[in-house]
Amino acid sequence: MAYDLQEQEQIDALKGFWAQWGKLIGGAVLAVSLGFIGYKAWQTYQKNQAEQAAVVYGQLEQQLQAGQLDKAKATVATLQKDYAASAYAANGSLLAAKLAFDSKELGVARSQLKWVIEHADKDETLQAVARLRLAAVLLDEKQYDVALAELAMAHPVAFDAMFLDLKADVLVARGDLGGAREAYKAALAKSAPEAPVREFIQAKLDSLGS
Numbered sequence: 001m002a003y004d005l006q007e008q009e010q011i012d013a014l015k016g017f018w019a020q021w022g023k024l025i026g027g028a029v030l031a032v033s034l035g036f037i038g039y040k041a042w043q044t045y046q047k048n049q050a051e052q053a054a055v056v057y058g059q060l061e062q063q064l065q066a067g068q069l070d071k072a073k074a075t076v077a078t079l080q081k082d083y084a085a086s087a088y089a090a091n092g093s094l095l096a097a098k099l100a101f102d103s104k105e106l107g108v109a110r111s112q113l114k115w116v117i118e119h120a121d122k123d124e125t126l127q128a129v130a131r132l133r134l135a136a137v138l139l140d141e142k143q144y145d146v147a148l149a150e151l152a153m154a155h156p157v158a159f160d161a162m163f164l165d166l167k168a169d170v171l172v173a174r175g176d177l178g179g180a181r182e183a184y185k186a187a188l189a190k191s192a193p194e195a196p197v198r199e200f201i202q203a204k205l206d207s208l209g210s
Contacts, residue, residue: 052082052083053079053082053083053086053088053089054088056075056078056079056082056083056088057079057088057091057092059075060072060075060076060079060092060095060096061095063075064095064096064099067099067103069096069099069100069103069105069108072096072099073096073100073108075092076089076092076093076096076112079092079093080093080115080119084119087123089119090116090119090120090123090126091126093112093113093115093116094112094113094116094126094129094130094133096108096112097109097110097112097113097116097130097133097137098133100112101133101136101137101140106137106140106141109133109137110134110137110138110141113130113131113133113134113137114130114134116129116130117130117131117134124155124156125156127155128155128156128159128163131150131151131153131155131163132151132159132162132163132166134150135147135148135150135151135166135170136166138150139166139169139170139173142173144170144173144174147166147170148167148170148171151163151166151167151170160187160190161187161188161190161191161195161197161201162187162197164183164184164186164187164190165183165184165187165197165201165204167183167187168180168181168183168184168187168201168204168205169204171183172204172208177208180208181205181208184201184202184204184205184208185205187201188201188202188205
């Protein structure tokens, strides 16, 4: 009898607990469940987006290899519009810019590189590569001041030598040989002793004379 009474008291206590806290606990469990379901759904969405972007990127690679710039522009536009946050969009834009540059479509190359700079803000390395290539395009277009402005932008230290080397090239084209000498010297100071590019930079510096 005592056992039955004790058991009944436990049941009553449990009922009282659920009467007071049941809704709160149920709400918390529901929130956790919904959060987990939402997380899994987001993972699935991200995976699907990456797979779809990879398919489009594969099409782009084929078009680039075939030199089909017009088709490549349309495919890159799809990557930029539908998969802008993926690495495929930025890398595809860089590749399209190279084909455009080689095809003397400098305006197209410039726009693709600017897109990378604006959208790859979480990847400093990609941004630096895009800035270097954009400065090279601007040099080819004889937009020297704009090229120098790009090369003056912040970038990872590992790119210092390349930025300074290209800056010197721009200064040579603009006729500022004194400034070019200083930039080449700075590029040499920033490059690693074993870097193959040192000989190339030194040769350009020597060609300017004293």
